[in-house]
Amino acid sequence: MNASVLLRATDIHKTYSLRAGFMGQVVGRKVDEVRAVDGVSLELDAGQVLALVGESGSGKTTMGKMVSLVERPTAGKIEFDGEDVTHLSSSRLKALRQEVQMIFQNPYESLDPRHTIGTSVMEPLIIHRIGTKGERRDKVEEALSQVELRPASKFVDRFAQDLSGGQLQRVSIARTLVLAPRLIVADEPVSMLDVSVRSGVMNLMLNLQANLQMAYFYITHDLAVARYMSNRIAVMYLGVVVEEGPTDQLIERAAHPYTRLLIMAVPEHKVGKKRRRVQLSGEAAAIKEIPTGCRFHPRCPLAKQVCSVEEPPVVTVAPGRRAACHFAQEVFDKQELILNV
Amino acid sequence: MKGANYWTDFARYPTVLASLIIVVGAAVLALLAPYLGLPNPEEMAGDLSELYVRPGAEHWMGTDNFGRDMLSRVIWGTRLAFQVAIVASLVSTLLGVMLGSIAGYFGGWVDHILARTFDVFLLIPAFFLVILIVALFGSNIYLIILAIAITSWSGQARIMRSQVLTLKSRTYVQASLGMGSSHLRVLFRHIVPNGLAPLITNGTILMGLAILTEAGLSFLGLGDQSTISWGRMIFEGQSQLRVAAWLVIFPGLAMLLLVAALNLLGDGLNQVLDPNLRVRGNPEKAPLPEGLSGRGVAEDGPATGRTGSEGEGLLEVRDLTMFYHLGDNWVRAVDGVSFSLERDGGLGIVGESGCGKSSLGLALMQVLPRNAKILGGSVRFDGREILNAGDDSFRSVRWKRMSTVFQSAMNALNPVLKVRQQLAEAYRLHRPDAGRAEVQERIEEIFDTIGIPRWRMESYPHELSGGMRQRVMIALSLLLNPELIIADEPSTALDVLVQDQILAEIDKLRSRTNLSLILISHDMGTVAETCERIAVMYAGQLVEEAPTDAIFSDPRHPYTQALVNAVPRLTGRKHELTSLPGEPFVPIGDLRGCRFAPRCSFATDLCRQQEPSRQRVDAGHISACHFALDERIENRAGERLLL
Ligand SMILES: Nc1ncnc2c1ncn2[C@@H]1O[C@H](COP(=O)(O)OP(=O)(O)OP(=O)(O)O)[C@@H](O)[C@H]1O
Ligand code: SF4
Ligand code: SF4
Ligand SMILES: [Mg+2]
Numbered sequence: 005m006n007a008s009v010l011l012r013a014t015d016i017h018k019t020y021s022l023r024a025g026f027m028g029q030v031v032g033r034k035v036d037e038v039r040a041v042d043g044v045s046l047e048l049d050a051g052q053v054l055a056l057v058g059e060s061g062s063g064k065t066t067m068g069k070m071v072s073l074v075e076r077p078t079a080g081k082i083e084f085d086g087e088d089v090t091h092l093s094s095s096r097l098k099a100l101r102q103e104v105q106m107i108f109q110n111p112y113e114s115l116d117p118r119h120t121i122g123t124s125v126m127e128p129l130i131i132h133r134i135g136t137k138g139e140r141r142d143k144v145e146e147a148l149s150q151v152e153l154r155p156a157s158k159f160v161d162r163f164a165q166d167l168s169g170g171q172l173q174r175v176s177i178a179r180t181l182v183l184a185p186r187l188i189v190a191d192e193p194v195s196m197l198d199v200s201v202r203s204g205v206m207n208l209m210l211n212l213q214a215n216l217q218m219a220y221f222y223i224t225h226d227l228a229v230a231r232y233m234s235n236r237i238a239v240m241y242l243g244v245v246v247e248e249g250p251t252d253q254l255i256e257r258a259a260h261p262y263t264r265l266l267i268m269a270v271p272e273h274k275v276g277k278k279r280r281r282v283q284l285s286g287e288a289a290a291i292k293e294i295p296t297g298c299r300f301h302p303r304c305p306l307a308k309q310v311c312s313v314e315e316p317p318v319v320t321v322a323p324g325r326r327a328a329c330h331f332a333q334e335v336f337d338k339q340e341l342i343l344n345v
Numbered sequence: 346m347k348g349a350n351y352w353t354d355f356a357r358y359p360t361v362l363a364s365l366i367i368v369v370g371a372a373v374l375a376l377l378a379p380y381l382g383l384p385n386p387e388e389m390a391g392d393l394s395e396l397y398v399r400p401g402a403e404h405w406m407g408t409d410n411f412g413r414d415m416l417s418r419v420i421w422g423t424r425l426a427f428q429v430a431i432v433a434s435l436v437s438t439l440l441g442v443m444l445g446s447i448a449g450y451f452g453g454w455v456d457h458i459l460a461r462t463f464d465v466f467l468l469i470p471a472f473f474l475v476i477l478i479v480a481l482f483g484s485n486i487y488l489i490i491l492a493i494a495i496t497s498w499s500g501q502a503r504i505m506r507s508q509v510l511t512l513k514s515r516t517y518v519q520a521s522l523g524m525g526s527s528h529l530r531v532l533f534r535h536i537v538p539n540g541l542a543p544l545i546t547n548g549t550i551l552m553g554l555a556i557l558t559e560a561g562l563s564f565l566g567l568g569d570q571s572t573i574s575w576g577r578m579i580f581e582g583q584s585q586l587r588v589a590a591w592l593v594i595f596p597g598l599a600m601l602l603l604v605a606a607l608n609l610l611g612d613g614l615n616q617v618l619d620p621n622l623r624v625r626g627n628p629e630k631a632p633l634p635e636g637l638s639g640r641g642v643a644e645d646g647p648a649t650g651r652t653g654s655e656g657e658g659l660l661e662v663r664d665l666t667m668f669y670h671l672g673d674n675w676v677r678a679v680d681g682v683s684f685s686l687e688r689d690g691g692l693g694i695v696g697e698s699g700c701g702k703s704s705l706g707l708a709l710m711q712v713l714p715r716n717a718k719i720l721g722g723s724v725r726f727d728g729r730e731i732l733n734a735g736d737d738s739f740r741s742v743r744w745k746r747m748s749t750v751f752q753s754a755m756n757a758l759n760p761v762l763k764v765r766q767q768l769a770e771a772y773r774l775h776r777p778d779a780g781r782a783e784v785q786e787r788i789e790e791i792f793d794t795i796g797i798p799r800w801r802m803e804s805y806p807h808e809l810s811g812g813m814r815q816r817v818m819i820a821l822s823l824l825l826n827p828e829l830i831i832a833d834e835p836s837t838a839l840d841v842l843v844q845d846q847i848l849a850e851i852d853k854l855r856s857r858t859n860l861s862l863i864l865i866s867h868d869m870g871t872v873a874e875t876c877e878r879i880a881v882m883y884a885g886q887l888v889e890e891a892p893t894d895a896i897f898s899d900p901r902h903p904y905t906q907a908l909v910n911a912v913p914r915l916t917g918r919k920h921e922l923t924s925l926p927g928e929p930f931v932p933i934g935d936l937r938g939c940r941f942a943p944r945c946s947f948a949t950d951l952c953r954q955q956e957p958s959r960q961r962v963d964a965g966h967i968s969a970c971h972f973a974l975d976e977r978i979e980n981r982a983g984e985r986l987l988l
Pocket of ligand 4: 702703704752833
């Protein structure tokens, strides 16, 4: 066991039931179940960044809610700093919330429109009864200048509506900083920002992470962003992690056909070169109708008979590299395999 | 600052302002009644020598059958009216807020039971319940107020419940819970205050209702005998209507005025508090910003120049200008845009959110939102002016020769019609005499081209995935074999793999037919792969236009340089991303100088004073920067990331 593991999620499941409605229940219609997360295991070391990458509906946000302890998993175990936190009492949970903080996708909705920026950033301190009034104010100003909203005094009395998206997201980051957390769960924190503003927020997050020794659980649909932000990447598809490994290695040499295709599909201009386009069969599957066997088999160009019947095992293709595919080792060893289909 | 906004909003609605003045005036009178030297009517003995005095200089509202001054009675009556109104409305609002928010927030069986309770109370005819209560428990003013509140709280509760239902999923609520807030704290710090606006509106209207109800009770003789209310004055005065009509008229007028004012105020608050109900500008009436009067729309038809002559591309756009009228301002969404597109050509238009890309697409297709106005320029399609050339003339071009896929168009399909029906309808609209077989054949053909399985024709839109729906929209735009298609973010919001497939279809299509394409997107990578040329837009203007490779390898506008370096890449060496200070510029009102100057590290006084003209960097490479040819900017283009 590694002593520096900050967060460990083991075989996490989350099932949401869609009610059949009152009349439906009367006539005995079955309640629809959606398996949003279906057996995910992940580890995040202290002071590191793990990027969770996946398409919309793959279960990334649900996973984020569980590791940030906002929702409880249907099954599985979540450990924080060695302590099992899956079923904590509410008082212990409240204490733990100081250590795990969240940043959300929509900056325009992350702050209460009726509160000043200062009040919003101070809220965590009030909830956790930290410091005197004066101390709180100092902490708020310090946090605001840490996120480069300077001079802080110019911002504390303004309202969310007076700030731009980039500034709002910085305020959200400042709000997490006042509690000096050890883990920040960030769900697509820059995807709604303008391109020219986005990179500033990403750089800020990286600097803070390095200076304050925090760990990030960074959720994104964008592999290039994941590459820029993370040490490790986990790729999700329809509720499961299909591949996980160190960022550079994983992008350089994917072991799962899905990851491989995902990397190939990113449109990126290279002067004078033309990228090969991916040609997939089939349509994207929806989480409501998860295919049997390997979830990716209806779209996978390498699918064989076994794939539609048997769920693939998790294979360790190299130290620190795992992938859930019957042919992971072959894909890893022979990268051209997919290119030639 | 917030307060100030509300005041100017109030000023926009004169009736609201008037009603506000009436309500506040009445409240002041009520408060000051004891200090105005008006005798308290309860202690007023009356002067037997002054019975039934007509309204006049001495007694402005006359006197009653006991010789009591009506003016002071009416003013003292205001006190009671306000008491009834405020307490009843407050109690019902408080009850409504409490129960409505609990129902909405906790949901489940709690909500089930409470919501039913609200419904039951709403069904009870209010006035009769009040009468019943008063008849059963006696007539006491506090009881009357309570009875009014009991009959009106459930409306407030229902409003609160629905407010909470929407507000509880707001991110800031989630955030606060995530920080460790208790449910109660979240409810009363973040949810209730944000949901209160419609309750205030409704509460104001309830105030008027409470006054009327109390008056109604008094008029029926069920009022509290120990109070002075307008209702009782009317009740007592009615028997003397012939002798002294003023006994009824003045309290009646006072009541009418106050209740009407409260209702108007409630409506007005609704408008002020709900920004969705505010007025938009009217582009026909608003004065134009200075310096624009000179620009005009090109004349119709061939008169202005060559028809399809050599050297002219399929689409020639000159100085196209379209503004939105918003409030008192003009948003310069498309401001003097010029470019040309060759036959078979592909032009990508990129820029950040709000730079005007979509507006440019709309202006080209001339499908304008109501508050938009084309202020000038020329758009020539195949040698013919189509801008404001009259609807008929353009109709022959639009959709048939030049069509479009709008941003988020995939939600624009009719949900109750099968895909095949929608395509067939569109086809028949333009080719009315097409036979069944012809239509079917064309649809099959287009489905094959776009890569939609034919059996999907019989699907309803909701049965299709986002990617398939988007393909159907593309099929729709290609149905009539256009020569040019304008696609606005056709693949954004789709997953990477699906997006790639759609772009591949567009690619294939272009190489097979001689389709020209204008691809609008915020994503440089997407555009780069599909188009030979790229135009970069900033704050309503094209700032750089060049062959795709040159945009990446030799960008000559500081904004393009920043944009190219701000996006992380999946391949190649990792490099630190650059970011721009400040925020994208919104072009509103009168402008001067270069719009990028506030964020540009090369900006000089010249930039701030004078709008840069288009500089020719190379054949087919244009940059709208004073220093496009300057060494510093050329060097910056060279020191960029490795490709
Ligand atoms: N109907 C409208 N009324 C008033 N202003 C508008 C209207 N539509 C757009 N605008 C404004 O015009 C400018 C250009 O908007 P436009 O939608 O063309 O931008 P865009 O580049 O397509 O952005 P996005 O990437 O978000 O689609 C923006 O400032 C926008 O707020
Ligand atoms: S298990 Fe089979 S279907 Fe699944 S990814 Fe591997 S090869 Fe493809
Ligand atoms: S004109 Fe001046 S401010 Fe504008 S982009 Fe060029 S250098 Fe920058
Ligand atoms: Mg747009």
